[in-house]
Amino acid sequence: MHDLVIRNARVVDGTGAPAYAGEVAVKDGRIVAVGPRVEGPALAEMDAGGKAVAPGFIDPHTHFDVQLLWDGAAKPSLEHGVTSIIPGNCSLSLAPLRAADRKAVVGMFQQIEELPPEAFTIAFEWTWEDWEGYRQALEKGLAINVAPLVGHSVIRVWVMGADANQRAARPDEIAAMQDVLRQCLAAGAIGLSTSFVDVDENARPVPSRFAQFAELDALCAVLGEFGRMLQIVPEFYDADLTIARIDQLAELSLKHGIPTTYSPVFDNRQTPASVDRILDRSAEQFARGARVWPQMQTRPIDISFSLLRPSLFFARLPRWVRVLRQPLEARIASLTDPETVARMVEDAGPDGGERLMGRLVVRGGGEAPAHLAGKTLKEIADARGQSCALALIEVSLEHGLDVAFLSANGGHDNSDRIGPLLARPDVHIGAGDGGAHLASFATYGDTGYLFSEFVRGTGALSLEQAVAKITGETAAIWGLKDRGLLKPGQAADIVVFDPDRIGRGEERPIFDMPGDGMRYTRDSVGVEAVLVNGELAWTPAGYTDARAGRICEMAG
């Protein structure tokens, strides 16, 4: 007797093979049969209504480490069809971490994730120091599967204490880090993350940036014992430095027999050659036998800013630059000086800034009144009978300058170009950053956007290709055991979605972080059911009580 049979399905099995009309049977949390017709009775049946039934999506780059401790569903990832997430990226994880070192690491997390302080004081209880203890704390109440990386920076803090972000490690300290990493991997960490870019809350480089190559090499030797992943954040603002890191990763991959991945990789019209050079270098290293996976996000990059701090959005306007660079008090004084404001409006162009600023959107969540949220500056300016430039200044002043404006699609936005890049077999779709940048922009819905923009939109990927990219291929790249495919023996992580509708909702602010903290989110569109390890975890009616999420096991 099956626990569940999903009938009337368009089976997209995660291998890239053509979809077909079929059925999927589940028992004891695993898929037991898939095919045009599944035999045998079932305790429950689900009619997919001809919609796509696919393996649950896997998000390989998240920062849900903290949120998972009070929200085992990593909302809203699950409702977008994501059934497995990889936290612990960019050198940061919550273990191993001694109580005395928590403050330092919390500061790094607040910088990366933009979590409110209450997230660390009222939302969960610190019960662990080592990885095993963290794993036990994490496992309670998971609704989504988690495959956690251990962060290089926290390993350094564990071994070197306050010296972790001061100096290179001695040989004995490197050996101690190897032992710690080995313990973490044995206790369920799926790999190591490091960063060459990130800073802490004091703008100091995070500890991993003080490591010399010998240290990284030694840690990769331990990864090699387990065949596990090294994730890095390279100097992505510079193509040459990124390429140098790719070469370094390739040497580590070949020497230790490990997969490696780096992110972010994104395209900007201002640096049109960079992404091709970077991807081509990865391809050259793949040809040598190295595994160096570039992670590329699907969503475009939006520029956001307020007048609370100077933004280079105004770099083309000399008078704005001069005013906005002033200290806050002087800045406000200038913005309330009629003569200065008149010059700024003049600087914005003969159209009063309409071309440059008219399409800016006022974002909710700050001090801006709700009735302005979502409106364009042009709409607001017209309603006020003002130029766009003047409206931007006055609306900001009326709300203590804490009004966030969004310039949509500022980068990585040429879909005709991005689609073929995402479709490349040597490009890993990811880098979504779920759970980070909470107060800056929504990091959710990238999977829906993959289908709406690059399957239905440009047609750069077929439905089957797109599903394989974020399921079977992702599981294979990372070595996740029994995930990512619809075939007997695999975990029953399943998403039912409408290929004609799946997408992402509009970005909106919500206040669901501890202490009523704000973050930006996006609702799912076109996802109809999500099962995790055979249990129904989400439908459009909401989250269920299922807590079937697991710490992912690794293949091999």
Next chain:
Amino acid sequence: MVAAEVSAGHDGDAELTLSVRFENGVVAPVVLDAEAGFDVLAGCGAAGAGDLVGRPWRQVLKGLYGAGAGGGHCSANLGERDA
């Protein structure tokens, strides 16, 4: 410098992408975050991004490191992300 354009950074912040033409004719981008970008504008005495075009690269270094700067690799203090 042959171009100075506002670009979108990974973190959603506006950045300044300068295009530098080298003596051999190669044009390469240098991406500056907000802090570095404004420092360059101020250090060069540039009114705005457009004012940087046509200036020598040495002036960017001066903007970043002060009057004593005359060469070296500039990337060490650039592009750090705050999230």
